[in-house]
Amino acid sequence: METTLQNVFDLAVTVNGTRYEQAVEPRILLSDFLRHDLGLTGTHVGCEHGVCGACTVLLDGEPVRSCLMFAVQAHGREVTTVEGLGTIDHLHPIQEAFQEAHGLQCGFCTPGILTTVKVFLEQNPNPSEEEIREALSGNLCRCTGYQHIVDAVQLAAEKMRK
């Protein structure tokens, strides 16, 4: 890539608490930057036109499509990806709930759903099924039919209220 960089910007961004400084071409999508420049491949890319939601990350705590942002736009901001939730040994309660309720099958859409749900449950700790489905309206899943995802969100809400 370095052979053809023109118009390069020095980007400084904090991702999952770690500060990164890197030169990027302005057209590089945030999703590609996270995945390929930083190696944070937990954020998935499913449509690159803002419908599927797999690439959802948190920008200063708000859920956004990382395919609909340029990496340069994250300059000086804080990004949280699925890697910033829990670890294999210490799952976040939402992650635990997804495992317990079988809220994932192929797992491709899951990172975007987890990040979306994290903010949703912070704002609405005791949601109804309908509210959960609304909150998930921007995340497509082809495997689960959403039911176990909804169950997982309810279970996560319970866990987090405790």
Added chain:
Amino acid sequence: MKPAPFEYHAPTTTEEALSLLAEHGYDAKILAGGQSLIPMMNFRLVQPAILVDLNNIPDLAYINPGDDGGLRLGSMTRHHQVETSPLVAERAPLIHETMPKIAYPQVRSRGTFGGSISHADPSAELVALSVALDGNFRLRNRDGERWTPAREFFVGLFTTVLEPNELLVEASLPPMPPHSGWSLKEVARRPHDFALIGVAAVVTLDEKGLCQQARMVLISAGDVPMVAHKAVELLKGQAPTAEAIKAAAEVAATEDIDPSSDIHATAEFRRHLANVLSRRALEQAFQRAAENK
């Protein structure tokens, strides 16, 4: 699906942004929330030479009370801010009620009020609402500013009166008069898709309970937000009876709109839906107006 190269500018003040627009004209494209523009860039349907990113201009994001009892919204105010603003809920309940229906949560945290208006997609709710609420837009260029009523702002598909060197900086929404009611009815394939048809109605009753003022705007019904002039004329001065509403809805669907066909709905189906939803929207709006005594 990767965007073509472009020259990127991230001004931090409105003045700086306006200078860039003055300098680059048609070659420059404004990047607001990017939720419509970036998909088109990813598809390479749009390949702007220069992007002027407004996201670093904090002065453009605000929700303020207007002196007239209405609202002043900075153009870079995010949908999510509007959705959760108590001031908007109080002063513009129609907007408040509509916000959760716009796209998805992730798009609402990024998309902006002014971006949606300037993009002028006739399927966008805020475009229609700004007309239904009789809003005004403040447009600025390097040399000055002008105000344009929303009803004159939209001139064609994705096309507004904005000159290439101009920027929509603020929307002003007047308060609804007393005894007013409102409604937004939409039909979409999936709840958060572009509406096949949508209808926004704002009505005001006089002391006798007759229709004093009404505005109805249809979404996805033409190349601009379609104002149902003829339908509304039928209602003015009339009691909002079921028959009167039915007749007005019929006129709205047959005479006031010019819907297109696409894979999701033929023009004929859109007219049918326009009729049904106009009726439902007017019914709800008049009922609310009657309750808002």
Added chain:
Amino acid sequence: MKLEGEYTFDGTREDVWKMVRDPQVLATCVPGTQNLRMTGENEYEGEIQVRIGPIAGTFSGRLLVANEVPPVSCTLTVEGTGKVGFLKGRGDVALSEQGASQTLMKYTGEVQIGGKVASVGQRLFDTVSKSMIKQGLDKLNEILKTSLA
């Protein structure tokens, strides 16, 4: 996709015909037309820069005029290709006198689109073609009125 419509011009049939048959005039009615050049009898080539809000694309293409029955009817065929796809259209245009000083144009035709514009832009296509035709015809009528004034 099928296109159909009519338009009333403020001029005689001969005036309208002359205009329709003058590619330079036609070119001014399609915003963004550049470099129109004659490449054969009734055959022209050129570029057109289409701009619909943020969507801008250049199509290079051909215009063919056939089945001429002056000043009554002809068939226009347009073909264009660009980065965002291709476009092929055929329209039959018929002019009839409408009183002494007006002319009614009826057109029927078909447009085919392909590539990116077809695959992700279908929602807009009907609206775009309708409004482009209307804009073009309004412009033609303006030119006609100016030339007659």
Added chain:
Amino acid sequence: MIKKFIGKRVMRNEDPRLLTGQAQFVDDVEIPGMLHAAFLRSDYAHARLLSIDVSAARQHPGVVAVFTAEDMGDDWFPGPPLVSPPPTAKDVTFHSRRQVPLVKDKVRHAGEAIAVVIAESRYIAEDAVEDILVEFEPLEAVVDLEKALEVNSVLVHDDLESNLAAQMFQQKGDYEAARQQADLVIQRRIVIERGAAAAMENRGIVAHWDAKSQHLTIWDTTQAPIPIRNGTAARLGLSEHQVRVIAPFIGGGFGPKIMMFYAEELVIPWAAKKLNRPVKWIEDRRENFYATTQERGQVHDVEIALSRDGHILGLKDNFLHDTGAYDPYGLTIPLNTQSHDMGGYDIKNYSSEFKVVFTNKTIVTPVRGAGRPQGIFVIERMMDAAAKELGMDAVEIRKRNLIPPEAFPYEHKIIDQAFAPLIFDSGNYKAVVDKALDMIGYDKFVKEEQPHLRVDGKYVGIAIAPFVETTGVGPYEGARVTVEASGKINVATGIGTQGQGHFTSFAQIVAEQLGVEVNDVRIVTGDTTEFHWGTGTFASRGAVVAGNAVHAASSIVRKKILKLASKVLEAPEDELELEDGQVRVADIPQKSVSLGELAVLANPLRGAVEPGTEPGLESTAYFGPQYGATAFGTHAMILEVDPETMMIKIRRYVTVEDCGTVLNPLILEGQIHGGVSMGLGNAYYEKLHFDENGQLLNASFADYLVVSATEMPRIEVGHLETRSTLNELGAKGVGEAGAIPVPALFAQALENAFHDRKLEILEMPLSPNRLFELLNEEKSR
């Protein structure tokens, strides 16, 4: 107490990695020096390729290579057939025409690959694709199935006489004679359109040729890694041992990822070897709509003959099947349609001829359901038409015709997709239907609730649709089970996994056999280095076929454990128990040895062993079913429709599934939920809109409407278990079941909701717009 795992709601082993972003998918593979590919694809559906000029693209900074068909030289040849050709018989015609790596002379569908740019980044590769100049001679596109077969039609393949790709006739009994005796004969034309699989992960491939070790490694989003390995080796003139194919975590398969040797799978490994650089290609969503296979397009002319009391005397179904531009997948889908045409009904006389048709559209290969939803849609629509004509209850007519429990194994006397006799092995169909009726409260709804709703002006309909699903087909799968010195178990199998929970359900089988915990069993799937033999994950066969291979291998390992432990513990084998990773003498629990210790003893480093002993506690076993197991299920639904806007709301959704032994109910429910959501898409949301020129008009998720959380109802799942007689586990497949009956069920519910209209739905998918048109047509009749 021996711990039971089979049939338990065990949490999945694979989840922690997937939940934390640590699971590797193909696009996550990064190799130093890796290049990125982008394809130039045809905008035209049908066109002759006159010339290609790639000179500007080659000059583009950052571009390493641009290849066209010509550049591939002798390495350019079509992909292999995916399935065996049909048996040669007088009633069978089959013209095999397979996809090509890059178009050489003629484009046959929009999106077909013409050239590939390989550059330092995907961004640059896409820039350079725009620099390629191609001259086409556009040709009329073949789109409509019936017109395609007209004598004067333009040809998709110029060397054939017509667009007929295949033709086959099958019959059972004597339909014409049955028709003569019928009291009622109903004819209908049923049209079914295409949908997409739309897995959330698009396809992708990374190929890495290591010249020093002469070894090619390929990461591929495939459901069938071993055939890809074998085929790639053959194409590139390599030994199979020089090629390793890894199907890592895959973001959903649903059928199209079985399709072997997509153009990109033919080109990318070749290019990587040629350039001696790793090359990655990741499909984008727009490409996925063109370049990834699709399914379901069929036109049926169907006729059903009945007696006055509602017994089916015979069924005749002649249909056209759209295979798209090529037919690499042979006759699998239309044969599946024939196999499901009779549903779970006892139909003695059947006659069916299908014609497979080439069109200028994306290639057709199975998508979850694979011809089955079409067959079920046809028979269930005819059952509803018959019920109405005869004035019978929709449930009654179905019950009257179900295959009775004593009739199993039920022989259909036609052949199935594997060209084997179609036999339903076991079942108790009426019990399943009754359970579904009970769960949804059919009688109560129809007698008590629905009349009130109708009085209130509400349009609420109820429906019930039984269906069969042929599953678990051969040829075979294998597995190797090894007890490691740590006491943990390693299992390798050749199939790939795309979210079906194989890491867990297979582990459950092994854990139960060997007395360990489920998370002590490590499962490896989809890596040809780990396991060498097998075919792939498709046709709802993973759990059945590979599951039984795992079961067989672990049974042998269990025997080896017992034999060795018996020696070590000096106790007879029948007194030993396997529990908690230990072998214990039943009555003397302190007398025990761990599996890890046994594994070490079984693999001694010094000393002599008895002749004929194999080292280790390991076994490899294979399972190949005699024929496929057939599952049965019934779905029921209560649906409300707004008669003015055509918007729908599903009030209740019930499924009852009999797929034999349930390995893990949690995973099973997930499979059903997902299947129903795809089926609902096929019923009302998802249609690929091709225009008359073969242009796909909805190649994005904005216009192709995958069902989202807000449309999905809550699904109530019930089970019955009739063991399959064809395998030790007694299992039948369920992967596709959820999707199969939904469009039929939906149509029935809508018709029932519009009680005051003579609505008849003979097409899938429907849409609000089409429903509006159908109601208008009815009004004007």
